[in-house]
Amino acid sequence: MIDKTLVPLLAIKGLAKRYPGVVALKGVDLTANAGEVHALVGANGAGKSTLMNLLAGAQAPSEGEICIEGQVVRFDGPASAQDRGIATVYQEFSLVPQLSVARSIFLGREPKSAFGFVDTRRLAERTRALLERFNLKLDPDAEVATLSVADQQLVEIGRALSFDARILILDEPTAVLSFAEQDNLFAVIRQLKSEGMLVLYVSHHLREVLAIADRVTVLRDGEKIATRDTAGLTVDDLVSLMLGRSGAYAKTTGHQPDSADGSLFDITYRTAGPESRLALRGGEIVGLAGLVGAGRTTFARALSGNALSSASVDIGHEGRTLHFSSPREAMGHGVVYITEDRKRDGIFAELDIVANATASALPSLGLGPLRNSRKEQAVSSNILQRLHLVASSLSAPIVKLSGGNQQKVLIGRALLTKPTILVCDEPTRGVDIGAKAEIHEILRGLARSGVAVLVVSSEIEELLALAHRIVVMHERRFVAEMPAHEAEESQILIAASSGSKSMEKNDEA
Amino acid sequence: MTAFAASHREVAAQLMSRYAIFIVLVLVYFLAVAISDAFLVPTYIFNVVRQVAPVGIAAIGVTYVMILGGVDLSIGAVISLTSVLCAVQMNGDQANVAMAIAISCAAGAAIGTINGIAVALTRVSPFVLTLGTGVAVLGLTQIYSGGTARGIVAPGFREVFNYRIGDVVPVLAIAFLALAVLGLLVQRFTVFGRQLFLIGSNRRAAHLSGLSMARVTILAYALSGLFGGFAGIALLARSGVSNTLSGQGLEFQVLAAVVLGGTTFEGGRGGVAGTIAGILVLVIAFNLVNISGLPYHMQLVVMGTIIIVASAVYGQISARS
Numbered sequence: 001m002i003d004k005t006l007v008p009l010l011a012i013k014g015l016a017k018r019y020p021g022v023v024a025l026k027g028v029d030l031t032a033n034a035g036e037v038h039a040l041v042g043a044n045g046a047g048k049s050t051l052m053n054l055l056a057g058a059q060a061p062s063e064g065e066i067c068i069e070g071q072v073v074r075f076d077g078p079a080s081a082q083d084r085g086i087a088t089v090y091q092e093f094s095l096v097p098q099l100s101v102a103r104s105i106f107l108g109r110e111p112k113s114a115f116g117f118v119d120t121r122r123l124a125e126r127t128r129a130l131l132e133r134f135n136l137k138l139d140p141d142a143e144v145a146t147l148s149v150a151d152q153q154l155v156e157i158g159r160a161l162s163f164d165a166r167i168l169i170l171d172e173p174t175a176v177l178s179f180a181e182q183d184n185l186f187a188v189i190r191q192l193k194s195e196g197m198l199v200l201y202v203s204h205h206l207r208e209v210l211a212i213a214d215r216v217t218v219l220r221d222g223e224k225i226a227t228r229d230t231a232g233l234t235v236d237d238l239v240s241l242m243l244g245r246s247g248a249y250a251k252t253t254g255h256q257p258d259s260a261d262g263s264l265f266d267i268t269y270r271t272a273g274p275e276s277r278l279a280l281r282g283g284e285i286v287g288l289a290g291l292v293g294a295g296r297t298t299f300a301r302a303l304s305g306n307a308l309s310s311a312s313v314d315i316g317h318e319g320r321t322l323h324f325s326s327p328r329e330a331m332g333h334g335v336v337y338i339t340e341d342r343k344r345d346g347i348f349a350e351l352d353i354v355a356n357a358t359a360s361a362l363p364s365l366g367l368g369p370l371r372n373s374r375k376e377q378a379v380s381s382n383i384l385q386r387l388h389l390v391a392s393s394l395s396a397p398i399v400k401l402s403g404g405n406q407q408k409v410l411i412g413r414a415l416l417t418k419p420t421i422l423v424c425d426e427p428t429r430g431v432d433i434g435a436k437a438e439i440h441e442i443l444r445g446l447a448r449s450g451v452a453v454l455v456v457s458s459e460i461e462e463l464l465a466l467a468h469r470i471v472v473m474h475e476r477r478f479v480a481e482m483p484a485h486e487a488e489e490s491q492i493l494i495a496a497s498s499g500s501k502s503m504e505k506n507d508e509a
Numbered sequence: 510m511t512a513f514a515a516s517h518r519e520v521a522a523q524l525m526s527r528y529a530i531f532i533v534l535v536l537v538y539f540l541a542v543a544i545s546d547a548f549l550v551p552t553y554i555f556n557v558v559r560q561v562a563p564v565g566i567a568a569i570g571v572t573y574v575m576i577l578g579g580v581d582l583s584i585g586a587v588i589s590l591t592s593v594l595c596a597v598q599m600n601g602d603q604a605n606v607a608m609a610i611a612i613s614c615a616a617g618a619a620i621g622t623i624n625g626i627a628v629a630l631t632r633v634s635p636f637v638l639t640l641g642t643g644v645a646v647l648g649l650t651q652i653y654s655g656g657t658a659r660g661i662v663a664p665g666f667r668e669v670f671n672y673r674i675g676d677v678v679p680v681l682a683i684a685f686l687a688l689a690v691l692g693l694l695v696q697r698f699t700v701f702g703r704q705l706f707l708i709g710s711n712r713r714a715a716h717l718s719g720l721s722m723a724r725v726t727i728l729a730y731a732l733s734g735l736f737g738g739f740a741g742i743a744l745l746a747r748s749g750v751s752n753t754l755s756g757q758g759l760e761f762q763v764l765a766a767v768v769l770g771g772t773t774f775e776g777g778r779g780g781v782a783g784t785i786a787g788i789l790v791l792v793i794a795f796n797l798v799n800i801s802g803l804p805y806h807m808q809l810v811v812m813g814t815i816i817i818v819a820s821a822v823y824g825q826i827s828a829r830s
Binding site: 326327328330331332337339344345346347349350351355362363369371373413417 | 719720
């Protein structure tokens with residue numbers, strides 16, 4: 001007899017995955033136990049997704065084996081992984097918006113009544129039991145479309161749990177959540193852990209990983225670098241493991257822009273509430289902090305000519321007042337926006353890198369109505385080289401690039417219009433740490449050349465490292481402003497969540 | 510580095526989707542040759558090209574609209590209208606030919622412009638909108654012509670277009686190929702051509718990138734109308750008789766050719782070259798139906814089947830890549 005407690009719930013031995021021309025995973029060993037939250041971290045391309053896909057049964061390994069409770073298992077598809085108790089919640093949900101929560105959770109496995117109809121009463125009972133057991137606060141009758149993203153995620157988790165999963169894989173679960181929603185998710189994860197489940201937590205957010213995981217496995221270039229207990233581990237430790245060198249973000253140092261030398265943009269923002277003001281200067285990076293829902297993106301878009309009907313921005317500059325009614329008009333005056341959602345409204349997926357990079361500057365590169373392909377090719381190649389783009393060929397479709405390289409192409413597109421104000425919304429979202437540092441360096445270089453840069457980011461650390469000045473937004477207004485070198489994370493969080501700069505409320509956010 | 514790690518299979522799938530129609534064209538041609546020697550005779554081949562000129566010309570403009578992610582169902586009605594208009598304006602007098610052609614082109618462009626403005630400024634789907642304008646234009650054509658064949662083609666008009674250079678190549682076929690080349694040049698070498706693909710690929714991104722969505726949209730539909738006008742004139746030149754319903758149903762052949770050529774309803778891909786290959790595949794298939802002695806209306810069945818199979822195949826290919 002084998003003592004069950006000694007056999008790990010999940011054991012991976014020598015797992016490898018090769019694609020034509022690429023080795024994505026090189027013989028990874030890993031063990032994880034029931035009642036554990038085990039994080040997987042690594043830069044993009046480190047092999048996290050591949051490992052996750054192998055465990056989820058979405059792909060078959062080239063070598064090595066996966067053991068559950070000491071038994072070797074082989075999956076011939078996601079369904080067979082589910083049968084063996086491995087459930088996966090991907091970053092992108094696969095819910096049917098029109099269905100109720102209960103129907104979504106048991107989709108395809110609804111209890112049937114005598115005539116083959118869905119037995120709604122039993123469905124409701126089973127749903128309620130499941131939600132209560134795992135303390136998921138959801139209304140079983142609510143239509144999925146009406147739920148917040150956070151609640152939709154809980155529905156996905158509920159569906160995963162309804163398969164009696166013992167191993168739950170969460171892929172970047174907090175990417176779409178606000179701080180409060182994140183707390184709720186963590187409470188759910190702790191509940192699952194106490195029920196004896198193994199949660200595999202895949203994330204870019206190292207701080208979260210340290211907060212929620214018991215152990216963390218670091219991957220780099222398809223290899224396992226280390227598995228560590230999170231107790232006593234710091235973000236810097238993790239970063240140096242991931243990169244093989246130390247230091248998370250290089251700070252913006254030296255060159256504090258002199259308010260006198262850069263040209264000044266006096267911005268007035270009007271929404272439902274009272275108007276709010278903000279100054280941008282050429283040569284300066286301003287970091288815009290705030291919670292999800294504070295209205296940062298709405299402001300950033302309004303500033304660059306893409307306003308919702310309820311918001312408007314005036315820019316005072318050299319005695320004139322500018323107001324833009326389209327991104328085209330804003331661009332004509334040098335105000336350019338880089339989107340937070342590359343896939344939805346940034347890239348032209350099926351078009352090549354040159355077409356993507358030159359999209360905005362096309363008319364200025366050609367002669368009248370005619371294009372000048374040679375010049376397009378030349379300027380793209382030039383700007384993308386400056387941005388350290390990694391691509392085998394500029395005629396490759398942009399969708400084949402990694403997130404960081406796609407972002408560089410979008411920055412290149414903006415730069416080809418020669419902006420005076422560059423608005424970057426979450427410039428490093430979904431970008432691996434190496435590329436992050438490069439993008440930061442690019443933005444610093446732009447500021448040095450006299451561009452006014454506004455960076456919106458949910459990562460306060462990023463803003464502290466990158467910006468010269470931090471502006472905090474709360475409920476659609478600018479509520480606090482401070483030089484980045486004097487700012488503290490706690491100070492920003494308090495302003496962002498309470499709207500006041502004072503430190504009266506001492507409860508840590 | 511592995512930033513660009515497309516597998517060979519993906520690359521192959523992409524090449525397949527881009528060049529599939531040209532391979533199909535070659536295969537269909539060899540099949541045709543195997544069935545009938547006629548497909549080896551230049552005169553016959555150019556006759557086929559002449560035969561397909563009106564639909565082919567219209568398909569060039571519709572390709573632009575479909576790269577943009579739209580569609581133009583009014584094209585059949587535009588062909589009918591411009592064809593009747595051209596005949597009536599000529600009124601059997603050679604002195605009127607230039608004016609008649611100009612008026613027909615202007616009418617086609619005007620209808621296209623109206624389509625474009627409506628698509629750009631309202632939220633009506635292009636499908637419904639151009640279906641509506643198509644019906645309305647059909648009505649206008651009937652009113653204008655009194656419901657019967659009206660107008661007389663000027664002497665020489667038909668003869669010029671059907672004159673065979675060196676006894677082989679009809680002027681109409683040359684005109685079609687010239688317009689195809691022009692269409693291809695516009696697509697490849699103008700800012701407008703590139704912007705069609707940008708907007709068709711991702712409307713939101715195009716808007717944020719500072720493209721003038723309205724201008725490109727209106728121009729695309731206007732060109733579709735203008736090529737519809739050319740097609741109406743070509744139809745009149747081919748048949749020599751003005752008929753108020755001559756363009757009816759041609760929109761389906763046009764759509765079949767465009768879709769077959771790899772320009773999808775989703776937009777952002779495809780192009781004029783594919784469309785031309787698509788129309789040639791269609792016309793060879795039609796001729797094979799005729800040659801093999803099947804009833805004429807079998808052509809419609811063949812066309813319908815081709816649309817469905819082509820869409821299914823392209824869907825498969827793009828799902829895999």
